Amino acid sequence: MNMRRITVSLLFFLVLLGGWEALVRFEIIDEFLFPAPTQILSYLIGALKDRSLIFASGITLKRLMMGYAVGLICGLPLGMLCARFKALDDTLGLLALGFQTLPSVCWVPLALLWFGQSEGAMLFVVIMGCLWSVLLAAKHGVEHVPPLFHRVASTMGSSGLHQALFVTLPAALPGILGGMKQGWAFAWRSLMAAEIYVTILTGFGLGHLLHYGRELHAMDQVFGVMLVIMLCGYLVDRVVFSPAERYLHRRWGTAA
Template sequence: MALDHDAPTAIRAQAENASPKINRQLAGLDALELTVGTKKKPLVRIWSALWPILTAVTIALVAWELVVVSGWREPWVLPGPREVLPKFWETVTTATFWEAMGLTMKRAIIGFALAVLIGGVVGALVSQSWILRRAFGSLITGLQTMPSIAWFPLAILLFKLSESAILFVVVLGAAPSIANGLIAGVDYTPPILLRAGKVMGLKGIARYRHLVIPASLPSFVAGLKQGWAFAWRSLMAGELLVIIGKQSVGTLLHFTREVSDTSGMISIMIVILIIGIAVDQLFGLVDRSIRSRWGLDGASN
């Protein structure tokens, strides 16, 4: 079959004679291809992350003020933002508050770290053994659904009114969610990856470390996020019930309720909410980092 040496010349001639409409369409496609992978400027990314939160806060404050203005409850029972926000600022600018915050965050970090360790080990063992899965799979889910406050009578009997009682409940509240997240991630590992790992000679711990864990990261991160939510709720319940003489965020909330300081009580509740939102944003950064590493961030930009 003879080669047509004039083919490139003919193609160029057809491109030159193409209609302006087609050229514009091709140029638009080229521009779209070039801009899909571009990253937003830092200020634009910060603003795109902040404006939904600011909008939600504004709507919540307006709705709150409308409820107060409606007279649904007495002002001393439900004060409005104009009374609470100055009290909030007064609270967060005291040394006592930051000492209490330090103790609470210390408990949260230690309890969550223990939950990650225990939940990760349990999830890894159960996900790799069908015997353990049949024996403990439903039990892990059952533990996950138990209210954290139900553990406190047992925790107080075992550890009395101590730090260990609080950490016991925090770990039991968070570990099942973390274990279930890892189990779900392993279950949804694509079989083609497992076959590829087998062909490459990955076995035992190496197979789990280099193949299974990276493939299960999205579900595992979701389990970590849910585990933190349970740990934080368990910690707040523990600090309200187990008062051992040290100031914490939970004890500040308890004492403001005892003296009927509603503005102070709502201020502490706002602090608890802000911490929850901040940690959620951190998990969001981790999730976006994973999607970016896997080449999945283009769909979200």
């Protein structure tokens, strides 16, 4: 990014925050419902000092990582198999298509009855949230591999598992990465919905912090936690997905 674009972004956020602060200070909007940026900041500093925010973030990220990992480990191979075997596509593929349209928060009542107010319920909701979209994306990624790649590989003597691992998998990477990104977004949303909706006794995540902010009418906490949730999503995108996408674009020659 060049200096000019950085300056424009910086200016935008300064004006936004400054305007917001001023509106609250001059009591044009009610700080009880809409606290100023400085008040939110002081909550964040306090929550960092008493570690409540760090614990909550840790618990949330741990649940997210575990659920997402299971979603990837099951979804990617199953999706690739669906693309390969029509019988699997006509059964599991259809099921995945159905489940994918179901907003994952709809799994929460079921999860509570099956697993109780436990980590298991949280994990289940996250897995259900991301598994199906990962599976379908992997399937589409494989289906869009040019058939010529397989023919070329076959005439070079590649077949079976070798071809699946060294031709199909890398060729499908752009589609698979898209699916991983979408799966991450779904996992993140499912978990937040579940945490806000259900109190789990084994650990308070960011969603709970948000929920209790509302119960206590601590609007600075509500805003602060929302900011942290936003920041987590942004950081993962910047640190994990964007570099991976840039790498693939460079390799495939699809960068602008």
